[in-house]
Amino acid sequence: MKIYLFEISKTDLAGRIGTIDTNHGKIETPAYVPVIHPVKQTIPSKKIKEIGFDLVITNAYITRNNYGDKAVKKGIHKIIDYDRGIMTDSGGYQVLEYGDVPVAPTEMAEFEQGIMTDFAIPLDKPTGFGLPIKKAEAYVKHTLKVCKQTIEDSKDNGQIWIGPIQGGEHFDLVAKSTKGLIKMGYKMLALGSPVEFMESYEYRLLAQMIIAAKKQIPHNIPLHLFGAGHPLTIPFAVALGCDTFDSASYMLYAKQNRYITEDGTRDLSDIVVFPCNCEICTKYTPDELRQLESIEKINQIAIHNLHAIKLEVDKVKQAIHEGRLWEYVIKKARAHPKLFEMVEVMTENSEFLKIGTPKFKERAIFLFDKEDQFRPEVQVFHEIVRGFKSKKEKILITNESSTKPGYLSHQFVNLSKKLKDFEEVQICQYNPQLGLIPIEISDIFPAAHHETSRMNFDPKEFTEFEKTWKIFFENNKFSEIRYNKDDEFLKYFVKTLPKNIKKKSFL
Amino acid sequence: MKIYLFEISKTDLAGRIGTIDTNHGKIETPAYVPVIHPVKQTIPSKKIKEIGFDLVITNAYITRNNYGDKAVKKGIHKIIDYDRGIMTDSGGYQVLEYGDVPVAPTEMAEFEQGIMTDFAIPLDKPTGFGLPIKKAEAYVKHTLKVCKQTIEDSKDNGQIWIGPIQGGEHFDLVAKSTKGLIKMGYKMLALGSPVEFMESYEYRLLAQMIIAAKKQIPHNIPLHLFGAGHPLTIPFAVALGCDTFDSASYMLYAKQNRYITEDGTRDLSDIVVFPCNCEICTKYTPDELRQLESIEKINQIAIHNLHAIKLEVDKVKQAIHEGRLWEYVIKKARAHPKLFEMVEVMTENSEFLKIGTPKFKERAIFLFDKEDQFRPEVQVFHEIVRGFKSKKEKILITNESSTKPGYLSHQFVNLSKKLKDFEEVQICQYNPQLGLIPIEISDIFPAAHHETSRMNFDPKEFTEFEKTWKIFFENNKFSEIRYNKDDEFLKYFVKTLPKNIKKKSFL
Secondary structure, eight states: OOSOSEEEEEEETTEEEEEEEETTEEEEESEEEEBOOTTTOOSOHHHHHHHTOSEEEEEHHHHHHHHTTHHHHHOHHHHTTOOSEEEEEOSHHHHHHHSOOSSOHHHHHHHHHHTTOSEEOOOOOOOOSSOOHHHHHHHHHHHHHHHHHHHHHOOOSSOEEEEEEOOTTOHHHHHHHHHHHHHHTOSEEEEOOTHHHHHTTOHHHHHHHHHHHHTTSOTTSOEEETTOOOTTTHHHHHHTTOOEEEEOHHHHHHHTTEEEETTEEEEGGGOSSOOOOSHHHHHSOHHHHHTSOHHHHHHHHHHHHHHHHHHHHHHHHHHHHHTOHHHHHHHHGGGSHHHHTHHHHHHHTHHHHHTTSOSOOSSOEEEOSGGGGGSHHHHHHHHHHHTOOOOOSEEEEEEOOSSSSGGGSHHHHHHHHHOTTGGGEEEEEEETTTEEEEGGGTTSTTTTSEEEOOOOOOGGGOHHHHHHHHHHHHHSOOSEEEEOTTOHHHHHHHTTSOTTSEEEEOO | OOSOSEEEEEEETTEEEEEEEETTEEEEESEEEEBOOTTTOOSOHHHHHHHTOSEEEEEHHHHHHHHTTHHHHHOHHHHTTOOSEEEEEOSHHHHHHHSOOSSOHHHHHHHHHHTTOSEEOOOOOOOOSSOOHHHHHHHHHHHHHHHHHHHHHOOOSSOEEEEEEOOTTOHHHHHHHHHHHHHHTOSEEEEOOTHHHHHTTOHHHHHHHHHHHHTTSOTTSOEEETTOOOTTTHHHHHHTTOOEEEEOHHHHHHHTTEEEETTEEEEGGGOSSOOOOSHHHHHSOHHHHHTSOHHHHHHHHHHHHHHHHHHHHHHHHHHHHHTOHHHHHHHHGGGSHHHHTHHHHHHHTHHHHHTTSOSOOSSOEEEOSGGGGGSHHHHHHHHHHHTOOOOOSEEEEEEOOSSSSGGGSHHHHHHHHHOTTGGGEEEEEEETTTEEEEGGGTTSTTTTSEEEOOOOOOGGGOHHHHHHHHHHHHHSOOSEEEEOTTOHHHHHHHTTSOTTSEEEEOO
């Protein structure tokens, strides 16, 4: 009996590198799960495996309609000719598109067990987007009922049943739906249906939906995100805690001559130079690709699209390994103005993102602009400083030294020699994002492990600096502060100090 | 006789797509120019051509030392086995490294003519970085003297002589040096020596040096940038008007097991998942590459590095074709905190960047944050509005409609029906970056062609909005303004209006 279904080896923000153990080998996450059509697939599954995908998703409902009972004899792995992990959707997508399907959930579940899919999904009733709350509530209730029946009927045969979370933009329902599935014993969950959020560029809603679900999910349960496999959304989906995500876009786009790039989708006719290194883009010039005959052209664009998505996942994985997922997603947000709104979601959910962010990192973190004050690592440092108590009555604040930690800097050593009352003075350095850095703890991560832009920052934008400043001066009893009066950034905060603190110039 | 040496087909910011006509075919710019060692090269020049480079640079001084007069008989194309464009450095790099070389500039020039290089560089005396102004001045003077002699002695044989600009961080000298070379008749220039700027992450100084030179250079003269061929610097170099740039980093880094990525250089030992699609990264896993024997490993990393640099150039080219170079470089700035300081260089040089930015673009531009108010296209629109005169005495300001141009929106059509005094009211929409948009000109680019983030912007950061607002109300004689009093952004500016303008609420 497998004890650990999902093993996590590395985390950053709410993202993680993990492995899911299946009847067909271990699947490394985060993973993009390409959609394979059980009948009309034109890119061979062998090619898909070769590009580097170890898990695909296909449709059990269509399989059942086309192969009937023969499918159970053959098994889904032979039908789609793929020997690694297979996930099957049960017809929920068809329900969302056409309203209903003429098959009972129990029959569907029995069929999915029969074809020995690795990841099976009960026949749910997706809420989609834009449903009134009453109707959405009824759909969630129906789905939960089906899920309960399905998991009770399921055999312990190494298959993983995935509980489908519904609720759409009704986040209370999303939370309720999630809790219900966990209680039933689902070891993996899937969140529907973000496609409509994405089509209307409502990335913020999508993020809020993911967070509403994730807040209810224990760490050892992987989360799948339905239909969200575009380079634009993958980094955020992973950063917010999604482990796998499927999409048919590589093929749907290819049929419309649409070429996936890291920053969005382009019409093939708009491409002058391929911004890509993949096998297709090095084999053809854009003109040559445009001139291929239709089916060949579609397949070649689809293969490029698969490479583009795979590359995005690999970049995100490498960013997790490097502890740079925050930097990566904040940069990625500049792919589209509506995606940029995700920066606000990230800064507003610092507490949530803190859980998976390591307390210490090997590498220096990069601090660019105001949003980085909300980086989990930076927030943790603010908390430490907010609890710092000094025994001194005087404080001297300088800007950061380039040598870190600050107590090893020339700047500090010179102070210790020059200041006659050095022993009586609390020395602090400061950084706009990190706030006050008491010299005694200037070696704590990330005080000694960061790079910051030398920009003209507006102190009013640095609300975390202001909070820490306030608490720090309340916690301590300074009667004198020394600082450089030409420092416009610091001046703004010094002004807020009570009058009984003597302000002295120091250069 | 060739009349046009340099043909420009597309521009954006100060960047351009062009072709330089040489004795060995047309070279498309912007182009990265890989350094080929005339003796010790381990990546065959054939492979370099196959990766997609049509122009390489090699060292005439080393060639002369190793081949002597035989080099003239064979010609440089046979020596390095490359049949496309070849540029030769003349030993200036050695002068910078070792102080001097034992060869006279006239001999060097004669040699470069003899080996029939396509782009020849006179034997200059590079200033580098950190020279006192007197010394830098002497170097510039010496270089100008050599350049004058060289071009006077040169034959009209289809070779292109490149004038080396010196001056380093002394921008007046850079400008003087540039003017001198242009006066002598140089048809192509090269700017040295940014390597030291880059080693100390002084990207801002590098940018200022480029701008100091570019401001003196007519458009039809291409500019080469010495030693700056890293994905971090390429987008900015191109955006500021550099057309070609060489570097040996692909090989120098490879020798230290350093792997080039779009966001910087990584030690191969730190790579878990290759964030790249190139032939090397799809052939090996990181572990397999690490285990290759030394020379093979160096060559494979070098080939990856060449692909990574080539990809960056292709992405920049495609961004120029799409009119998205501004978006591309502002995003790229987030690769490193010191590179992020380039955002300030971009916003401070709006006038300079305006020259090459098309007045109209086919695609919508993306507006993300405060820096986009300084985008050339946005600046041009502000200028138009600053000259706008209304005959009306009342003004009504609403936020932007999602339908564009504004006069086609429901919002506007409803206003025209509802407002009893519609004919007497100047209708404006607004956008934080674009400022006021009088409805009559809401179809002008980019008023009708942009996407903006829906963020909580701080009005104080929008100084261009403030300027336009001030001028607009000075130019016109409004006695009444109607606006939504819940609109915090607009409220900030309404407060600045004189008391004799009646403020009325409008929803």
